Amino acid sequence: MSSIQLRQLSFHYSDGISALDRIDLQLESGSRTALVGPNGAGKTSLLLAVAGLIKSTGDILINDVPMTIKRTEQLRREMSFVFQNPDEMLFMPTVLEDVCFGLDTLDLDETEAVERAHQALSLVSLEGYDQRSSHHLSYGERRKVCIATAMARQSAITLFDEPTRELDPFGRRTFIDLFHQMSGTLILATHDLELVLETCDRMILLDGGQIIQIGNSAKILGDKDLMKAHKLEVPHSLTWHPHSH
Amino acid sequence: MSSIQLRQLSFHYSDGISALDRIDLQLESGSRTALVGPNGAGKTSLLLAVAGLIKSTGDILINDVPMTIKRTEQLRREMSFVFQNPDEMLFMPTVLEDVCFGLDTLDLDETEAVERAHQALSLVSLEGYDQRSSHHLSYGERRKVCIATAMARQSAITLFDEPTRELDPFGRRTFIDLFHQMSGTLILATHDLELVLETCDRMILLDGGQIIQIGNSAKILGDKDLMKAHKLEVPHSLTWHPHSH
């Protein structure tokens, strides 16, 4: 497990628009944090910056080790990233090859890698899918393959970008169960505010590339004025009365 | 406005798996109906079949006129379809060209078509976007352009497939407002059960290509056992107590 520390982290798009604006943040080892904010708040940019996938300014420290260009590769070995769209991660002819991809960089030999992959696939209940092509799987199944690729890495840090997008309620429930089984430091960016309440006690409210608030999820999400000010809505489970028609 | 009637409608994928299994359905002119079911239930197939885009067996009657291959084109002139992925609906170089595309088949001359397009764009509050290219728009804006293309057609029937997918709470709220402004017979396929409660009093529960239940949305979605049996969950707004932590 690893801690994450960000100091004055900023990132600008090539057209000069600021996506992240002097972010200071400290996430403890083993913590689970949700990242919430309207479209364009900077959630994805923040995750990409932590993974060293975009060139940000400021400091990123993983387990108190500063991330430099030299060290990025090594630090990434301890990280997994579940990207927004499963198609971004799946490009090999078979599911097994997708899950195994990159496991060799973790100093696993091939047999170990395959074993790990099988294990991960069975955790997401996709045993027997190893020789299928991800292309022919349903959306929910592809999502699960992506989560399996992350699980197979057994990383100290796992970053999730909208992992339940387009899933039906059952697929979403499956994800929540898997999330609770995972260990390590987890960051979860999502629009699904009910999901935040079910997975992370602590959350970060992000808007315009800045941290608006950090704290208890139920408390922040229950603040009607705050939600409205940032184009969000208080989730139904935090309001006392059912929706009436 | 037009009524829709389906009789013994079936559809099989090329690999023989059944996507729709003898569907009987009657939707009245001007009705708003939600289509709900787990992934793979057949929601998209049902919409595509109603639009005559896939070769189904059985009968489809639009306003009591049977849809035959010959008549498909003519019947489609009274229909609009808002597809799942906005990028697949927006294929022209500029927003205006996208909204205008096909309006000429409705016997509008160019001036009228452009006027309608401008009107529709202002309804979705995208005035001044007409000369922009859709790849420079945000996801939410692209969604709105798609809805504008449907609105500009002023169709008797509009079919929506997951229209709020990937939208943040604010974008979703904008869609709900637009939906309430639209006229005609509307069918809305979605995983977002709260959305169903806010938009459609009547819903169809679909699973395994069959209609499980048709009726009042709040009643069906509030049935815990039924929801569980079909991989769904009772939406939070229908439960009495807030989620506790």
Place this chain on the structure above:
Amino acid sequence: MHIPDGFLNTPVTLATGGISAVALAYSLKRVNETIKPEQIPLMGLMASFVFMIQLFSFPIGVGTSIHLTGALLISILLGPMVGFLIMTVSLLALALLFQHGGLLSLGANILNMAGVGCFIGYGIYRLIPSQRSSLIIAGLLSGIASAVLCSFELALSGMLDLSSAFKTMLLIYGLTGLIEGVITLFILEFLRKVKPELVEGPG
């Protein structure tokens, strides 16, 4: 490799431009006659794909990368006439949007890449029954053909003398063609595994 403006003289520019224009008109006519409605968006998306492939630096190791043309692949998937049309469209867009190749030298570039790849390369591919060797031979021979054409164009323009032009172009186009053949083979193998119906398509 795209020839920029400034390296070809008037007669060569006019000749290559003329031949390409005729070939384009002919392929447009043929495609217009046979096209099915559902192929129109497909051609657009494939043009996009070919465009992307041409911009994409394919790393071949030792710090160098090459750019594929995609001509062989697209001709195998959609037939040489559609392939030529798509290649021409993407070469025009490359010149206008990325300045890869000039506008007045476009005719020469169409001949060297689209013409050779879609007609000579594809023809050789069809002649040889074994797919593996046919792709590699087709790639290599169309590379050589491009080299011949390109060196004649440059030599006739008085840029280079024919023999040194040919040696240089052979090295560049021959290698690129060979690698294009190999990569096309890999792509077809992938398609056969994941979506076999594409490989059994027209052509």
Place this chain on the structure above:
Amino acid sequence: MKHAFIDRFASLESPIHGLTPSLKIRLTFLALVLLLFGIPILTIPHIWHGLLLYAGLILLAALISRVPFPFLLTRSALVLPFSVLIVVVNYFSGNFSFPQMIETVCKSLLSIFTLLLLSSTTPFHEILKQLSRWRAPKLFIIILSFMYRYFFLLAGEIEALERAVHMRHSSVSGWKRILVYTNMISMLLVRSYERAENVYQAMQMRGFTGDFR
């Protein structure tokens, strides 16, 4: 791939941006013909005067257009590898003429600069519209416009795939690297096919029957 904004300066505002696309395309074509074939004939033996005058005019136009100079210069440099190749081959083959080489390189630099100015002051869809006004074949235009539209998506997809590869495997090299990239491209090809099917459905829903006006 860092091509996400191909005509990113085309929507600036300047007197040059304000000219009609028709005029700009004609002017560009005329300028290129003049530069490549006219100046060498017209201004013999003082070809340098012609080239200098042309350079002055095109730089002035670039200045008025407000398209950033660093962008124009770096993109114009694209032509250099080819020029260097020609110069080097000529040098070693013995028939090296210094003035001719300089002239050629200047002409190619100026012509790429000219073309670049057109594409950075005219949105691509405006060029397309103009071409169809000039009765370019409809099929040709429709393929071009689809190509333009979906290129951005493809570029984004390949960028995302590369990112995901780096996340799991920063140091793919050699043979394996070629295989990884081939797989990525093949997967994009498969997805493009399917996207084409979906796009066709969306077109059909809006009355498309195959004849494109």
